[in-house]
């Protein structure tokens with residue numbers, strides 16, 4: 001048996017977990033002010049006189065309000081000059097004020113009123129004839145806006161939203177470092193509580209409880225536990241599996257700290273690995289390392305994907321998305337959304353810049369057999385890249401022994 005797998009229980013591992021000892025500081029009002037000014041500078045470049053952001057990760061980014069989008073409009077309208085205005089249902093005012101992290105007047109609407117008329121009023125007061133629209137705004141909201149402000153030309157707001165969000169500040173890097181370190185610790189303990197016959201459901205429950213014990217915002221933000229054949233499907237198979245000796249164990253999970261995401265995958269074997277499992281794991285390790293080594297400011301995102309694929313192809317996998325091989329992109333941006341622009345994928349020519357954050361997960365799938373995915377995240381530095389979490393040392397030592 002590899003070291004650090006099995007031999008303990010869920011109770012023992014949970015009992016050892018305490019809230020994270022030195023939590024990263026929250027995003028300050030001053031930093032949010034910088035974000036709004038950055039957005040206004042990008043609005044000027046784009047020719048947008050105003051920007052609308054609906055509830056979701058981008059609203060949290062600009063205002064601190066971490067609400068999910070529903071049929072009721074909650075939004076920020078930001079003119080090119082001056083401060084933002086919030087749009088909110090009147091009955092939600094108290095909740096909004098409790099989480100609002102910027103200075104902004106709040107325009108309120110009652111249940112029977114048209115919130116888009118309020119947006120039109122803000123645009124008119126600002127003299128805005130062009131409006132950059134949050135790409136995540138639902139179509140019904142876009143449609144409502146068009147009807148309420150027919151004289152305002154909509155623009156794709158992605159260059160503004162992504163232009164701000166894709167470069168992370170030191171405070172954001174610290175929050176993500178904490179989230180990722182917490183998830184790696186959860187992985188380490190999850191490996192120890194495994195036992196023959198344990199179900200994927202029991203492991204997922206443990207992982208959620210462990211994330212909570214460490215102080216994650218809301219337990220696991222997602223969790224995939226795949227044993228044996230199920231590991232050959234990047235996002236698993238429906239139903240429950242039981243762990244058997246010789247099974248590949250593939251666990252992909254994450255949590256949030258003040259909205260910032262972790263997302264880490266570990267793959268190891270419960271029992272003695274076969275020669276084939278070892279061979280594939282070693283190729284995966286080399287592909288992940290090569291992708292990391294190729295990161296440098298100015299390199300296009302798609303090149304990192306190409307580098308990982310070249311390692312896989314030289315070992316007889318692929319080409320391209322063909323199986324056995326890597327059926328998806330090498331990685332995704334991460335921040336307040338678990339998947340966000342830019343992407344490590346063919347066709348994404350965005351040049352890497354210091355402060356960008358990505359997953360590095362060039363999974364290998366062997367159809368009808370098993371899959372191996374090693375996923376860690378890195379951020380781009382002035383000279384290359386830095387890992388948030390140390391990649392899996394080896395198949396036999398999935399987690400570095402703690403001293």
Ligand code: ZN
Pocket residue numbers: 252253263264265375
């Ligand atoms: Zn993942």
Ligand code: ZN
Pocket residue numbers: 263332359361375
């Ligand atoms: Zn991922």
